[in-house]
Amino acid sequence: MMMQKLRRSGEFIRFGCKSLISSRPNKDSVSRSVSGFVNHYKSKGKLFELSDGNYKTELHHPCISRNVGMLLQQYKCFGSSAASLIQRNPLFSSLDSKDVSYFKEILGEKNVVEDKERLETANTDWMHKYKGSSKLMLLPKNTQEVSQILEYCDSRRLAVVPQGGNTGLVGGSVPVFDEVIVNVGLMNKILSFDEVSGVLVCEAGCILENLATFLDTKGFIMPLDLGAKGSCHIGGNVSTNAGGLRLIRYGSLHGTVLGLEAVTANGNVLDMLGTLRKDNTGYDLKHLFIGSEGSLGIVTKVSILTQPKLSSVNLAFIACKDYLSCQKLLVEAKRNLGEILSAFEFLDNNSMDLVLNHLDGVRNPVSSSENFYILIETTGSDETNDREKLEAFLLKSLEKGLVSDGVIAQDINQASSFWRIREGITEALQKAGAVYKYDLSLPVEEIYNIVNDLRGRLGDLANVMGYGHLGDGNLHLNISAAEYNDKLLGLIEPYVYEWTSKHRGSISAEHGLGVMKANEIFYSKSPETVALMASIKKLLDPKGILNPYKVLPHSLFSN
Amino acid sequence: MKILVAVKRVVDYAVKIRVKPDKTGVETQNVKMSMNPFCEIALEEALRIKEAGFAKEVIAVSIGPSQCVDTLRTGLAMGADRGIHVETNSIFLPLTIAKILKSLADVENPGLIFLGKQAIDDDCNQTGQMVAALLGWPQATFASKVVLDKDKNVATVDREVDGGLETLNVDLPAVITTDLRLNQPRYASLPNIMKAKSKPIKKMTVQDLKVDIKSDIEILEVTEPPKRKSGVMVSSVDELIDKLKNEAHVV
Numbered sequence: 001m002m003m004q005k006l007r008r009s010g011e012f013i014r015f016g017c018k019s020l021i022s023s024r025p026n027k028d029s030v031s032r033s034v035s036g037f038v039n040h041y042k043s044k045g046k047l048f049e050l051s052d053g054n055y056k057t058e059l060h061h062p063c064i065s066r067n068v069g070m071l072l073q074q075y076k077c078f079g080s081s082a083a084s085l086i087q088r089n090p091l092f093s094s095l096d097s098k099d100v101s102y103f104k105e106i107l108g109e110k111n112v113v114e115d116k117e118r119l120e121t122a123n124t125d126w127m128h129k130y131k132g133s134s135k136l137m138l139l140p141k142n143t144q145e146v147s148q149i150l151e152y153c154d155s156r157r158l159a160v161v162p163q164g165g166n167t168g169l170v171g172g173s174v175p176v177f178d179e180v181i182v183n184v185g186l187m188n189k190i191l192s193f194d195e196v197s198g199v200l201v202c203e204a205g206c207i208l209e210n211l212a213t214f215l216d217t218k219g220f221i222m223p224l225d226l227g228a229k230g231s232c233h234i235g236g237n238v239s240t241n242a243g244g245l246r247l248i249r250y251g252s253l254h255g256t257v258l259g260l261e262a263v264t265a266n267g268n269v270l271d272m273l274g275t276l277r278k279d280n281t282g283y284d285l286k287h288l289f290i291g292s293e294g295s296l297g298i299v300t301k302v303s304i305l306t307q308p309k310l311s312s313v314n315l316a317f318i319a320c321k322d323y324l325s326c327q328k329l330l331v332e333a334k335r336n337l338g339e340i341l342s343a344f345e346f347l348d349n350n351s352m353d354l355v356l357n358h359l360d361g362v363r364n365p366v367s368s369s370e371n372f373y374i375l376i377e378t379t380g381s382d383e384t385n386d387r388e389k390l391e392a393f394l395l396k397s398l399e400k401g402l403v404s405d406g407v408i409a410q411d412i413n414q415a416s417s418f419w420r421i422r423e424g425i426t427e428a429l430q431k432a433g434a435v436y437k438y439d440l441s442l443p444v445e446e447i448y449n450i451v452n453d454l455r456g457r458l459g460d461l462a463n464v465m466g467y468g469h470l471g472d473g474n475l476h477l478n479i480s481a482a483e484y485n486d487k488l489l490g491l492i493e494p495y496v497y498e499w500t501s502k503h504r505g506s507i508s509a510e511h512g513l514g515v516m517k518a519n520e521i522f523y524s525k526s527p528e529t530v531a532l533m534a535s536i537k538k539l540l541d542p543k544g545i546l547n548p549y550k551v552l553p554h555s556l557f558s559n
Numbered sequence: 560m561k562i563l564v565a566v567k568r569v570v571d572y573a574v575k576i577r578v579k580p581d582k583t584g585v586e587t588q589n590v591k592m593s594m595n596p597f598c599e600i601a602l603e604e605a606l607r608i609k610e611a612g613f614a615k616e617v618i619a620v621s622i623g624p625s626q627c628v629d630t631l632r633t634g635l636a637m638g639a640d641r642g643i644h645v646e647t648n649s650i651f652l653p654l655t656i657a658k659i660l661k662s663l664a665d666v667e668n669p670g671l672i673f674l675g676k677q678a679i680d681d682d683c684n685q686t687g688q689m690v691a692a693l694l695g696w697p698q699a700t701f702a703s704k705v706v707l708d709k710d711k712n713v714a715t716v717d718r719e720v721d722g723g724l725e726t727l728n729v730d731l732p733a734v735i736t737t738d739l740r741l742n743q744p745r746y747a748s749l750p751n752i753m754k755a756k757s758k759p760i761k762k763m764t765v766q767d768l769k770v771d772i773k774s775d776i777e778i779l780e781v782t783e784p785p786k787r788k789s790g791v792m793v794s795s796v797d798e799l800i801d802k803l804k805n806e807a808h809v810v
Contacts, residue, residue: 216575217575311589311590311591312591313591317746363743365746366748367748383591383592383629384626384629387629391752394749394752395749395752395753398749398750398753403749405748405749405750406748406749407746407747407748407749408636408746408747408749408752409746410593410594410599410633410636410746410747411571411572411573411591411593411594411596411599412571412572412573412574412591412593413572413573413596414746416573
């Protein structure tokens with residue numbers, strides 16, 4: 001497998017932390033050490049090298065204060081590997097007042113955002129890891145407006161970042177430089193729901209949790225569920241092919257999305273909004289948009305197959321002594337719980353400790369501390385039957401020694417508190433300090449080996465946590481340290497990617513590539529495949545204005 | 560001493576309830592049912608008292624249809640020693656339940672009867688008080704702390720009242736109803752679930768207990784509360800004053 005390393009001599013360009021003082025109050029942010037990064041604005045600003053080897057830049061940018069020195073930044077912000085470097089594509093135009101007037105004309109003044117505070121938020125990702133310097137956010141209300149925006153931007157060669165709930169974890173939802181943000185948050189209407197077939201048609205800006213609440217009143221559930229449900233948009237979920245906690249039961253969005261409507265770079269509206277379960281007429285283009293992270297088009301409407309809400313949901317929280325037991329338990333669960341198994345998640349002891357230390361109101365459901373914890377959820381239509389099945393399975397596992405202890409939730413409140421632990425790990429990691437986050441697909445037998453190997457490699461430098469969707473072979477590998485530092489990063493990358501590649505795993509199981517892993521795709525895909533992806537991108541977006549610098553390696557688009 | 564704990568099977572607290580189209584009650588078909596949260600707290604307190612050595616047996620009681628056995632099994636999985644299921648398909652109101660519990664108390668002779676302060680389906684907050692009255696026992700309701708003195712045969716109970724906390728001493732035998740802050744109920748662990756399978760649940764009928772179930776109350780209708788009207792944007796202070804005066808009649 002070819003692994004292209006991109007290294008250009010002399011220039012270190014990483015993501016910049018512009019403001020010295022963050023205007024967003026972040027009570028938890030301790031002054032984190034930032035190996036200062038400055039965006040190299042070739043066309044915009046001048047770069048001065050200071051006598052102490054740091055860089056200072058003068059930029060004419062409302063969001064940036066002058067003299068961005070390395071030592072004073074309080075933003076948590078850092079690049080991926082030391083070798084990654086991005087330059088703003090000089091072919092992209094810069095925003096001018098005529099552009100802003102045009103947008104105000106087509107969208108109305110209210111929905112053209114130049115306000116500093118709102119832009120600050122829109123420019124920064126959820127993890128506070130990536131920050132762009134866009135000067136404009138547009139809030140279209142319908143597909144027609146999205147089409148007008150893109151047609152104009154394409155003609156003017158203005159780069160665009162499609163944005164939804166901004167909960168992505170790989171920097172795919174925020175600008176890298178000054179791309180115009182197109183946020184579909186106002187497009188949040190539910191268009192139709194068929195109570196017989198369960199097909200839901202809605203606009204891309206609908207928040208996942210709101211859709212779930214709506215469906216609940218009709219006796220249905222969304223086929224996906226994830227920790228970010230309170231903020232993420234269905235359009236974003238589809239664009240990133242989000243996985244989540246229910247994939248083991250309902251499959252991926254490639255299966256559950258029946259249709260979508262998308263707008264391509266030149267403003268062309270592609271109506272692929274079918275609501276049919278079966279439709280073999282031609283190439284199924286919607287699959288190109290599902291998971292392309294906004295780089296091929298902006299998804300404006302989604303048609304998705306929802307599932308009847310089954311009344312009997314049971315949740316068990318199990319403790320296992322070692323990873324081998326977890327594996328065997330998974331095999332047994334698939335066999336014995338079969339059709340009612342709806343989630344199989346795992347977390348290790350370090351993850352549990354982290355959650356107990358950083359979140360309020362959580363307690364370990366199991367009385368004693370153990371090495372691994374498993375959450376098993378069943379969903380079925382017969383309460384008594386399902387409960388008996390689950391109990392019988394768990395008691396047998398207890399007897400066989402696969403399980404050392406466990407509890408079964410007796411009501412929805414207890415179940416929520418179990419889920420809070422698993423879903424709260426991401427939040428706890430944020431509170432704990434710096435976090436290096438990796439999302440890998442690996443053969444189930446190998447999943448914990450990488451955690452152990454990395455632990456050995458990093459020693460006392462950091463706390464390594466492993467948790468994730470064991471049922472899908474998806475590990476969320478997280479390294480928590482007090483501060484970001486390059487030495488630590490150097491030990492982690494490319495080690496993690498190479499390890500994954502060696503076992504033919506995926507370097508991004510569900511999070512996507514975004515900007516974080518745009519240059520790492522070769523660890524998991526062959527050069528020929530990637531070359532074809534680049535061709536498709538060039539076909540659909542010749543000027544490359546949609547979400548540039550992301551998903552595919554920069555080298556394929558260098559001018 | 561024995562402790563009797565009454566546990567009720569109700570629609571799960573987290574479920575969004577809907578009224579049946581015929582307005583006779585709340586929809587319970589295909590809806591998740593669980594032990595009433597306050598009953599869970601009551602059972603937890605009873606178990607802690609037993610573990611502290613003040614009682615030798617905790618008996619869980621439930622009155623209702625056959626599925627109540629599930630609720631009792633949860634109680635046994637938490638640690639109750641045995642269960643009693645008084646089977647009936649009728650909906651009983653608090654007074655009838657209280658009469659049944661009195662009959663059971665006459666048979667079992669517990670030193671304490673624990674109940675949740677109210678059930679989350681009817682919010683009656685009556686059963687505990689009625690049981691105490693029927694038995695002629697002292698009662699301490701809305702308990703947020705219970706301390707037993709074995710020698711003096713007295714329970715010191717902190718009650719949550721509107722003005723704050725009230726502390727009562729009640730002679731045993733007594734009836735205590737539990738409030739939210741009393742304790743955090745334990746989870747049903749696998750080893751306990753296993754043990755629970757061999758614990759007995761005795762089935763009884765209302766006839767066995769010779770209780771008069773005739774009710775003086777008849778539920779006529781159950782309806783949803785009126786939907787909240789959406790707010791109105793006013794364009795000036797004058798308009799606001801006009802509305803406050805002439806529509807809301809508060810000025």
